[in-house]
Amino acid sequence: MAGHSKWANIQHRKGRQDAARSKLFSKLSKEITVAAKMGDPDPDKNPRLRLAVKEAKSQSMPKDNIERAIAKATGGEGDEYEEIRYEGYGPGGVAVIVEAMTDNRNRTASTVRSTFGKHGGNLGETGSVSFMFERKGEIVYPSDAGDEDTVMMAAIEAGAEDVESSEDGHIIYTADTDLNEVSTALEAELGEAESTKLIWKPMTTTELDLDGAQKLMRLIEVLEDDDDVQRVTANFEISDEVMEAL
DSSP, X not given: OOHHHHHHHHHHHHXXXXXXXXXXXXXXXXXXXXXXXXXXXXXXXXXXHHHHHHHHHHTTOOHHHHHHHHHHHHTTTTTTOEEEEEEEEOXXXXXXXXXXXXSOHHHHHHHHHHHHHHTTOEEOOTTSSGGGEEEEEEEEEOGGGOOHHHHHHHHHHHTOSEXXXXXXXXXXXXXXXXXXXXXXXXXXXXXXXXXXXXXEEESSOEEOOHHHHHHHHHXXXXXXXXXXXXXXXXXXXXXXXXXXXX
């Protein structure tokens, strides 16, 4: 299984999702505010905002919080945020992409660089690892949304590129530019998705032993705990045995 899916499972097992809920809501709010600022404050007329709202709802973010985040944009907030991508290598030579949204580029760059350094990694130039990933849309459905064939047929008809089904659920991949359209079509067939977002999908992965996995998890955890960091992606792979031991 690819790294991003396993990382979500590891977080879930550790109960980190509950512990980090308020931090998650603040990151989702920031994305909603910036999306609303960059386009129309009406999600129906602004695909990026629609996806941000959809993702917030899938994380059980209260409606009031969502409306407040959109209102901030119309009230003039969100101007100061800048989107920056950092790329580097973590422990074991794993490629890491850090997506940030910040009002202080120097502060964020300094924090990200020192976090990589302290946890056995090193920050590279923009483009140094992103060539190992593809920019894709990812739509996640629970296993009870339908059996493998049902979901596959719905995904093909909606214009998706690929489907990965397992006992954990269904992950549907789309071209990055098709995510809004495909997710809308799938919603009509399969109902509300668990998650709908743009991701960096690894084209190659690096397998880690227990020591390497523990070090990488620590790096990702510290990066994700930073308020300026929106999302961290890494191209690691770990065996079921290592997964159990984490």
